[in-house]
Amino acid sequence: MSDKGQYILQTQGLTKEFKGFTAVDDVNLNVKRHQIHALIGPNGAGKTTVFNLLTKFLQPTRGKITFNGRDITSAKSAEIARMGVIRSFQISAVFPHMTARENVRVALQRELGTSFHFWRSVKTLNALNARAEELLTSVGLERFADVVVADMSYGRKRALEIATTLAMEPELMLLDEPTQGMGREDVELITQLIRKVSAGRTILMVEHNLGVVSTLCDTITVLQRGAILTEGDYATVSADPRVKEAYMGKAA
Known part of the structure; x- marks a missing residue:
């Protein structure tokens, strides 16, 4: 090779x-x-x-x-982020008063090129929910989709950070x-998650x-x-x- x-x-x-x-x-x-x-x-x-x-x-x-x-x-x-080099804190869950699903959805908006268009219709944003829930499931957070991040444990916050990173297709x-x-x-938990992703x-x-x-x-x-x-x-x-x-x- x-x-x-x-x-x-x-x-x-x-x-x-x-x-x-x-x-x-x-x-x-x-x-x-x-x-x-x-x-x-x-x-x-x-x-x-x-x-x-x-x-x-x-x-x-x-x-x-x-x-x-x-x-x-x-x-x-x-530019290198667009190439697929993603550092975890670049797109970490920085919105503690939003739910886990909402945080992943923001990361997905970035991937779609509609970053931070909070004024978009709820219907448009809801189209991202299926992929957001897939990502939450991939890091073991499917039961916490509607939990506000501030109320999550530290380990689960880090798992969410990995989910938002994965949303960028690194x-x-x-x-x-x-x-x-x-x-x-x-x-x-995080060791197993890193191996999985x-x-x-x-x-x-x-x-x-x-x-x-x-x-x-x-x-x-x-x-x-x-x-x-x-x-x-x-x-x-x-x-x-x-x-x-x-x-x-x-x-x-």
Whole structure:
């Protein structure tokens, strides 16, 4: 398989400097199609900055980013979203006083190019209900379609966020700390959900919970001080003494 076919997202020499501080240092990332790929590393390793570069919230100082073989280094955030690169918080459920169904319907409006046309007739919007309910069912929220988001648990809010992301028909989903702040039950729920929605698409995720990473991820890239420390499957990276030192502060 050619690189273009095998890899959905690649970076070459990706670098971001802030007034002399190098936050991302010559990162060469190769994300294989239809895999779940994790970026991990201690606090300050540069994971979120890499995500911000990939989704064009930041422009790189140097380097190149390609998606499906196309150079997107200079593309705008909205442009790459239209290509199918969707970061979860870009279209998260930001309307706490709306129901779960209404939140997904807003995301579907964006996909249809009728963003935020709240003045459209109820009949027009109701045409989106069937697809909205399919998406809610896909993330296990079918019983919560009419529940106001503010009244939902944190784990269910994150599941709804994934549903609104799926409404944009992503080819590549970027999930930033999807289980952050969750108890064990919600972590298990979201882990199962990520595995389910990964079918037929690619997921790149930043995640601190190594239990989640070990369960879900095909490939793991470990960052330290903005640079790639090592890469491989969980067994490979977890056995690397440099990874243990980076996390624990001493060699194991």
